[in-house]
Amino acid sequence: MVGGYQPDELLRPDGLQEPRRGADVPHRAHDAGGVRPGARGTGRPRCGCVAADFKGWTELLANGLAGGDSAARLRSYLKKLAVETWEYVNWLTHAKNAMRMDAEIGLKQVEYLLGMFTAATLRLAQSPTRCKACESYEVVVGVCHQCGWEDLTYEPPEIQGWSEKERTRRLAEPCTPSSDISTLITPHDLMRAETD
Numbered sequence: 001m002v003g004g005y006q007p008d009e010l011l012r013p014d015g016l017q018e019p020r021r022g023a024d025v026p027h028r029a030h031d032a033g034g035v036r037p038g039a040r041g042t043g044r045p046r047c048g049c050v051a052a053d054f055k056g057w058t059e060l061l062a063n064g065l066a067g068g069d070s071a072a073r074l075r076s077y078l079k080k081l082a083v084e085t086w087e088y089v090n091w092l093t094h095a096k097n098a099m100r101m102d103a104e105i106g107l108k109q110v111e112y113l114l115g116m117f118t119a120a121t122l123r124l125a126q127s128p129t130r131c132k133a134c135e136s137y138e139v140v141v142g143v144c145h146q147c148g149w150e151d152l153t154y155e156p157p158e159i160q161g162w163s164e165k166e167r168t169r170r171l172a173e174p175c176t177p178s179s180d181i182s183t184l185i186t187p188h189d190l191m192r193a194e195t196d
Helices: 054-065 069-094 100-125 164-172 187-195
Strands: none
Touching: 054 069, 054 100, 069 100
């Protein structure tokens, strides 16, 4: 027990403790770091989330991925997107009148949500390059386009080329021009196909 808190106990968002789980009951946490909340040695999660609290965990994740004043709009967007996606998919899970297209919409919402959180993660890993002289963001390949300042520490990224064998193999495959692709279907074509 650490400070009155038993590490295997989880707190609900309202501050009440969940009962201890037995050793044979698996914890199902969906956190970004791979550490389940309340795991031994990790202490209580800062949000007080239970393992299945999707809204709480995504809020915690959004706060971590888009912290600070400059990312307030992104943070707000991620939180709202997560809540809206959760509410739709939760409705879909229990809806008696849901159709297949509702499931497709739910799937696309989840795909988009995962894409946005992935993009926010990638954004966090990048730092904007600013000119040391004029603080412009227009620094491209180590040179400021505003004032001409050069970043002497800039190293171009490594470009991985293909071997001659790989290049020959790829060029041997026929290429289909996009003008030859005829997958466009109009609403009229769809309506006709459904009545046939």
